[in-house]
Amino acid sequence: MNDxxxxxxIIKPGNIVYxxxxxxxxxxxxxxxxxGHSTVHRIIAEIIDEEGIQSETxxxxxxxxxxxxxxxxxxxxxxxxxxxxxxxxTAIKRLMPDKYVFTYQGDGDLAAIGTAETIHACNRGxxxxxxxxxxxxxxxxxxxxxxxxxxxxxxxxxxxxxDVEMMGNLIKMTDIVATLPGTYFVTRQSVHSAVNVRxxxxxxxxxFHYQKLKKGTCFVEVxxxxxxxxxxxxxxxxxWMEENMFPYYPLGDLKDPEKQQxx
Amino acid sequence: xxEEMIIAGFGGQGVxxxxxxxxxxxxxxxxxxxWMPSYGPEMRGGTANxxxxxxxxxxSSPILRQFDTAIILNQQSMDKFESSVKPxxxxxxxxxxxxxxxxxxxxxxxxxxxxxEAGKMNNSRIFNMIVLGGFLKIKPIIKFENVIKGLKESLxxxxxxxIPLNEKALERGMEVVRQI
Amino acid sequence: xTQEKELRLMKGNEAVAEAAIxxxxxGYFGYPITPQSEILEYLMAAKPYETTGMVxxxxxxxxxxxxxxxxxxxxxxxxxxxxxxPGISLKQEGISYIAGAELPCLIVNVVRxxxxxxxxxxxxxxxxxAVKGGGHGDYHLIVxxxxxxxxMADFVGLGFDLAFKYRNPVMILSDGAIGQxxxxxxxxxxKERSKDVPDWATTGKTPDRERNIIxxxxxxxxxxxxxxxxxxxxxxxxxSKEVRFEEFNCEDADYVLVAYGTSARVCQKSVQMARAExxxxxxxxxxxxxxxxxxxxxxxxxxxxxxxxxEMSSGxxxxxxxxxxxxxxxxxxxxxxxxxxxxxxxxxxxxxxxxGG
Numbered sequence: 063m064n065d066x067x068x069x070x071x072i073i074k075p076g077n078i079v080y081x082x083x084x085x086x087x088x089x090x091x092x093x094x095x096x097x098g099h100s101t102v103h104r105i106i107a108e109i110i111d112e113e114g115i116q117s118e119t120x121x122x123x124x125x126x127x128x129x130x131x132x133x134x135x136x137x138x139x140x141x142x143x144x145x146x147x148x149x150x151x152t153a154i155k156r157l158m159p160d161k162y163v164f165t166y167q168g169d170g171d172l173a174a175i176g177t178a179e180t181i182h183a184c185n186r187g188x189x190x191x192x193x194x195x196x197x198x199x200x201x202x203x204x205x206x207x208x209x210x211x212x213x214x215x216x217x218x219x220x221x222x223x224x225d226v227e228m229m230g231n232l233i234k235m236t237d238i239v240a241t242l243p244g245t246y247f248v249t250r251q252s253v254h255s256a257v258n259v260r261x262x263x264x265x266x267x268x269x270f271h272y273q274k275l276k277k278g279t280c281f282v283e284v285x286x287x288x289x290x291x292x293x294x295x296x297x298x299x300x301x302w303m304e305e306n307m308f309p310y311y312p313l314g315d316l317k318d319p320e321k322q323q324x325x
Numbered sequence: 326x327x328e329e330m331i332i333a334g335f336g337g338q339g340v341x342x343x344x345x346x347x348x349x350x351x352x353x354x355x356x357x358x359x360w361m362p363s364y365g366p367e368m369r370g371g372t373a374n375x376x377x378x379x380x381x382x383x384x385s386s387p388i389l390r391q392f393d394t395a396i397i398l399n400q401q402s403m404d405k406f407e408s409s410v411k412p413x414x415x416x417x418x419x420x421x422x423x424x425x426x427x428x429x430x431x432x433x434x435x436x437x438x439x440x441x442e443a444g445k446m447n448n449s450r451i452f453n454m455i456v457l458g459g460f461l462k463i464k465p466i467i468k469f470e471n472v473i474k475g476l477k478e479s480l481x482x483x484x485x486x487x488i489p490l491n492e493k494a495l496e497r498g499m500e501v502v503r504q505i
Numbered sequence: 506x507t508q509e510k511e512l513r514l515m516k517g518n519e520a521v522a523e524a525a526i527x528x529x530x531x532g533y534f535g536y537p538i539t540p541q542s543e544i545l546e547y548l549m550a551a552k553p554y555e556t557t558g559m560v561x562x563x564x565x566x567x568x569x570x571x572x573x574x575x576x577x578x579x580x581x582x583x584x585x586x587x588x589x590x591p592g593i594s595l596k597q598e599g600i601s602y603i604a605g606a607e608l609p610c611l612i613v614n615v616v617r618x619x620x621x622x623x624x625x626x627x628x629x630x631x632x633x634x635a636v637k638g639g640g641h642g643d644y645h646l647i648v649x650x651x652x653x654x655x656x657m658a659d660f661v662g663l664g665f666d667l668a669f670k671y672r673n674p675v676m677i678l679s680d681g682a683i684g685q686x687x688x689x690x691x692x693x694x695x696k697e698r699s700k701d702v703p704d705w706a707t708t709g710k711t712p713d714r715e716r717n718i719i720x721x722x723x724x725x726x727x728x729x730x731x732x733x734x735x736x737x738x739x740x741x742x743x744x745s746k747e748v749r750f751e752e753f754n755c756e757d758a759d760y761v762l763v764a765y766g767t768s769a770r771v772c773q774k775s776v777q778m779a780r781a782e783x784x785x786x787x788x789x790x791x792x793x794x795x796x797x798x799x800x801x802x803x804x805x806x807x808x809x810x811x812x813x814x815x816e817m818s819s820g821x822x823x824x825x826x827x828x829x830x831x832x833x834x835x836x837x838x839x840x841x842x843x844x845x846x847x848x849x850x851x852x853x854x855x856x857x858x859x860x861g862g
Contacts, residue, residue: 116709116710117711118709120708122576129722132716132720136716137709137710138709138716138718139716139717139719139720140576140579140707140718140719140720141606141719141721142572142576143572143575146569149564149570149573149575149576150575152576153560153562153573153584154707156560157577157580157582157584158708161708161709178569179569181565182564182565182569
């Protein structure tokens with residue numbers, strides 16, 4: 063038996079334990095090794111695939127590292143101006159109320175330039191899902207300070223660490239939107255370990271479910287890493303995130319009425 | 326036939342709505358019309374004016390500096406628009422609150438004590454209709470029946486019970502207007 | 506639904522709102538600003554969401570409103586926004602993205618005087634912004650300049666048609682005078698909202714087609730240049746097919762006024778006044794500002810002695826008139842600013858001063 067035959071013997075449908083999600087395209091992801099974006103992309107693609115809602119879903123990508131989301135997930139997508147994704151989503155959802163609409167935004171996009179759009183879409187209770195990737199840094203432009211950069215954290219525009227006196231405090235958008243009457247489900251998750259990946263997937267699936275029920279805005283923050291701009295290995299970055307980011311951004315549900323009912 | 330006019334006074338006096346009723350009335354008579362208001366934050370208390378053009382032909386400029394008729398309802402408007410009446414034109418004014426009466430000799434000047442008359446009728450809000458009645462007496466460019474139709478068009482249905490009162494005010498205006 | 510035309514006496518702003526409902530618009534997204542707030546007010550009072558299903562939303566800002574338009578347009582829907590000068594400045598980023606993503610939509614600018622917060626009174630000082638791009642990058646809007654309340658209504662339907670024909674944003678460049686003025690207007694019948702879905706729209710990827718992506722991003726320089734060339738080709742087609750203008754007494758005119766919108770109405774009167782004094786004056790009124798009737802102005806300049814561009818600005822359109830005339834005859838500008846509408850007799854006086862000189 064030669065090698066090819068041996069390979070064919072192994073690679074057959076019955077033996078598949080893990081495969082590329084059908085809804086991920088053949089494009090090679092441009093994300094740095096160890097970056098959380100790829101994982102969250104995959105989670106979203108898997109859910110859309112598993113729920114069979116590809117033909118009913120419109121995604122909106124931001125300006126930032128994940129601008130090219132539309133190259134990777136095989137769904138209809140719109141690319142928004144910086145910070146404006148929730149405005150696009152508002153109109154898309156209102157004009158096509160039976161479709162699933164989600165935005166995918168980074169911390170600069172959602173919590174700095176797009177603060178107004180985020181707050182007001184959430185406050186109106188638009189039936190959309192907002193996925194918020196918070197890695198405390200502007201990745202695409204080369205590691206500048208973000209609104210969510212934690213005190214003391216170094217970036218190219220806070221080279222001596224974020225000085226709160228001078229540069230202001232970090233902003234917890236997820237906590238803010240949880241106080242708004244328009245949001246229905248608000249949670250903070252991460253994707254740095256297998257168990258966290260499963261929890262994030264569960265949360266995003268739940269958000270799609272709530273959207274079908276037209277419950278209001280669902281907001282899923284994913285606290286994530288940026289090994290390149292943090293200047294760490296992926297493993298170091300995850301450890302740093304756990305030790306330094308999580309105290310400011312503790313994981314868990316901030317708002318989930320149906321969970322309270324279960325209690 | 327073309328009538329180019331300005332109605333000017335205080336905001337809240339019903340200047341714009343008088344113009345609007347006139348405009349609607351002209352539409353009822355199949356005339357062309359333009360109604361160009363002054364607009365802005367000085368709507369109440371400050372000065373307000375509206376240019377109304379009624380014509381049997383298509384109207385060119387909706388904004389003018391010279392008018393066939395000026396209806397003037399306060400002193401500021403008198404100061405501003407007395408000189409804007411074309412020679413041989415018409416100026417109608419309410420003497421209430423006027424300290425300097427019009428001085429021009431080359432135009433027809435009429436006065437109408439509409440504030441006083443409205444007081445006698447126990448309804449200050451029909452003041453503008455008394456003035457309109459006075460104007461229509463001097464220049465009957467719109468048939469009375471069309472004015473009533475225009476009134477109906479321009480007033481929201483919930484005010485339609487006030488139409489008889491407005492009709493009376495128009496008639497009173499026709500009675501009390503007098504040339505100087 | 507009624508098929509006959511209906512006569513109303515309306516403000517220009519109200520006419521835009523009513524015409525939008527009747528044209529079968531799918532969505533309106535706006536933010537209050539004087540002198541155009543009647544549009545949003547009218548739509549909210551008319552409740553078209555209960556009749557035609559048209560979405561009406563007061564956004565949190567002009568910025569949000571134009572991006573709502575982007576989102577709606579990306580779904581192939583007939584969507585629009587309206588504002589006045591400072592608000593239109595805020596929308597420019599979004600308009601650039603819309604042009605870059607080749608999305609059809611309608612934007613109405615009821616212009617007021619500027620710069621800055623300026624005045625709330627009418628002006629025509631946003632000409633450059635409207636016809637030369639306005640936001641960043643190489644692009645053009647199709648710009649329609651209504652001169653009556655009737656055209657405020659008519660250009661809504663026309664604007665949507667052109668927007669979808671060319672996949673290009675269309676702007677109605679009006680001003681506070683036309684927005685606030687009431688005139689008679691004949692309104693067309695109510696049209697059903699279209700159920701057609703353009704093949705590029707993001708409505709959910711179905712198995713029978715590739716996914717649709719609405720974006721203006723071309724990181725590769727050659728790809729961006731190819732896209733720019735595609736846009737140029739489109740604009741050239743628009744220039745060759747969509748120029749619209751009106752002429753009054755130009756046949757024998759020694760002196761030609763060029764004016765759009767409110768100024769064109771004023772200048773009609775100026776022409777009458779000048780003719781009464783024995784001056785052979787005509788008026789060319791551009792109805793489209795982009796594309797501009799350059800060819801016609803060039804033709805007129807071979808016969809006329811002088812051209813006077815009249816606009817309520819410090820002189821913006823006059824630059825396009827100068828380009829069209831290309832030095833053949835003298836070209837002057839006259840116009841009031843600050844929210845003052847030029848009076849017909851002022852135009853005649855200025856013209857006479859130039860003839861005399």
